[in-house]
Amino acid sequence: MAKVAIVMGSTSDWPTMQKAAEMLESFGVEYKAQVVSAHRTPELLTEFSKTAETEGYSVIIAGAGGAAHLPGMIAAHTHIPVLGCPVRSSQLNGIDSLLSIVQMPKGVAVGTLAIGEAGAANAGLLAAQIVALQEPAVRDAIIAFREKQTETVLANGQLEL
Numbered sequence: 001m002a003k004v005a006i007v008m009g010s011t012s013d014w015p016t017m018q019k020a021a022e023m024l025e026s027f028g029v030e031y032k033a034q035v036v037s038a039h040r041t042p043e044l045l046t047e048f049s050k051t052a053e054t055e056g057y058s059v060i061i062a063g064a065g066g067a068a069h070l071p072g073m074i075a076a077h078t079h080i081p082v083l084g085c086p087v088r089s090s091q092l093n094g095i096d097s098l099l100s101i102v103q104m105p106k107g108v109a110v111g112t113l114a115i116g117e118a119g120a121a122n123a124g125l126l127a128a129q130i131v132a133l134q135e136p137a138v139r140d141a142i143i144a145f146r147e148k149q150t151e152t153v154l155a156n157g158q159l160e161l
């Protein structure tokens with residue numbers, strides 16, 4: 001089965017990025033999580049990005065906060081799709097992370113998700129949807145998840161006002 005890489009700039013990002021991991025687990029998608037920083041471990045970033053394909057990854061989820069150059073720098077080194085997760089920062093509440101990730105120059109793409117845990121969860125969902133193009137079992141699990149979600153919302157929406 002295709003693997004998903006979850007990388008993050010710091011261990012402090014894990015509570016957010018864990019939401020991506022949980023989503024992938026719920027669909028039975030194999031993943032590996034690790035810390036890689038464009039700023040603090042630049043050589044590891046280059047090695048990780050250049051070997052991602054031979055390591056069997058088909059999607060990379062990259063989360064970082066503040067000056068969040070990680071997703072863009074990974075995308076610069078590989079053609080594998082990169083999903084960028086802006087982690088909420090303490091100073092600017094994640095607006096800095098979002099703007100750092102989303103404003104890529106034409107020709108190098110990062111698919112940017114929303115700030116924080118919901119965005120990270122959706123990165124896991126989107127990565128699973130990409131994997132599902134080749135994996136019928138994952139496709140079935142995603143369809144079942146969406147149907148159950150719709151049923152729950154409809155059931156909970158019966159308010160007596």
Ligand SMILES: Nc1c(C(=O)O)ncn1[C@@H]1O[C@H](COP(=O)(O)O)[C@@H](O)[C@H]1O
Pocket residue numbers: 008009010011012013036037038039040063064065066067068069070071087
């Ligand atoms: N934005 C980046 C990068 C990068 O983009 O390469 N490396 C670390 N960081 C971010 O710095 C924040 C604070 O990190 P610490 O909590 O370790 O001080 C984290 O949100 C991390 O993603």
